[in-house]
Amino acid sequence: MNTxxxxxxxxxxxxxYNYYLTSRFGEKVSRISLNGGFTCPNIDGTKGTGGCIYCSSAGSGEFAGNKNREISEQFEEISRKMGEKWDTPKHIAYFQANTNxxxxxxxxxRLYTQALACPGVVGLSIATRPDCLPEEVCDYLQELSQQTYVTVELGLQTIHNATGEKINRCHTxxxxLNGYEKLRRRNIPIGVHLINGLxxxxxxxxxxxxxxxxxxxxxxxxIHLLHVLEGTRLAQMYREGKVPLLSLSQYVQIVCDQLEWLPPETVLGRLTGDGDPKALLGPFWSLKKLVVLNEIDKELLRRDSWQGKKLSS
Known part of the structure; x- marks a missing residue:
């Protein structure tokens, strides 16, 4: 189809992300979410307690492996389950839960080496906070990125510090920007997470x-959607009527507006979020991921627009 x-x-x-990975590795690549048993500085008291208001006890790793198992065991279990759905011989090992x-x-x-040794792994994605990047860790990540495909994903969520305080992010x-620059000057590929609806x-x-x-x-x-999970501080705020949730149409309009300002070369790793259905309090339309993505496609077509259009106009 023409585009x-x-x-x-x-x-x-x-x-x-599928276009990028397929172009780079010559075939479809799946992502295996692993749990290294990490915590966060806004959980353990170093910078705060309780974590971000939307994070569950799993630290945004609801779909990651069991932290009590070895990395190789987690990988085998999850890849076997995914193999029932997608038969992909190549994988990205994704350290997702908490601050990795x-x-x-x-x-x-030790953990990264174990993950890279798993069958078919062609790279690492490492989710972390921008204030948890000491120089020696950045130097090691630089070494890794020269050997394999590594993306360090930083949880920004919003540029607005007042919102950051509301969500208990505990970094500015x-x-x-300081953490981003540490990675950039080492030529380490960087991912950035944003949340709509905070x-x-x-x-x-x-x-x-x-x-x-x-x-x-x-x-x-x-780009994630703010969704409310049972057991989070956000859930209590939602029940008290303090957090209005975006409708599907609102979300689609915002995402399309955002896409128009993003460089075409930047890969979109995600355009919506999906929480654990058993714990989800809303919005329930988020459970229909394909519907959300189709609505984004339709809106871009209606506008005759695309990623980065406003950068060239």
């Missing part, structure tokens, strides 16, 4: 976050 967007072989008008550089360097080396936008944010604020991150020209961006 005006360069980085696409189908009807997509944005740079999908928040440990002594020797532990990081300025700290994010308490008190307007669509204009969400687009401003995307524009600011786009100007940094990261390798990858993941």
């Amino acid at each position: 005006p967007f360069l980085y696409s072989l189908d009807n997509k008008r944005y740079h999908t 550089t928040y440990a002594p360097l020797e532990k990081l080396k 936008y300025e700290e994010f 308490p008190g944010e307007t669509p204009e604020m969400m687009v401003a976050s995307a524009k600011a991150v786009g100007q940094l020209q990261p390798h990858l961006i993941k």
Whole structure:
């Protein structure tokens, strides 16, 4: 199907992760979510307690492996389950739960090495905080990135510090920029996470976050939807009527507005979020991921728009 967007072989008008990985590795690549048993500095009291208000006890790793098992055992179990759905011989090992550089360097080396030794693994994705990147860890990540495909994914969520305080993020936008620069100057591919629908944010604020991150020209961006999970502080706020949730149509409009300001070369690792269905309190339309993605496709087509269009106009 014809599309005006360069980085696409189908009807997509944005740079999908699948397009990038298939182009790089010659075939479809799956992602295996692993749990290294990490915590966070805004959980253990170093910078705060309780974690971000939307994080469950799993630390955003609901779909990751069992932290009580060895990395190789987690990988085997999850890849076997995924094999029932997708038969992909190549994999990205994704350290997802909590802050995956928040440990002594020797532990990081051991876990990352174990993951890279798993069958078919062609790279690592490491989710972390921008304030948990000591120089020695960055030096090691640089070594790894020269040997294999490594993406370090930073949880920014928003550029607005007032919102950061509301969600108990416990780091500032300025700290994010400092961590980003540590990785950038070492030529380590960087991913950035944004969340749409955070308490008190307007669509204009969400687009401003995307524009600011786009100007940094990261390798990858993941756009998430704020969803409410049972057992989180956000759940209590939601029950008290303090957190209005975005409708599907609102979310689609915001995402398309954001995409228009992102560089075409930047990979979109995600355009929506999906929480544990058993714990989800809302919005329930988020459970229909394909519907959300189809609505984004339709809106971009209706606008005759695509990722980065406003950068060239």
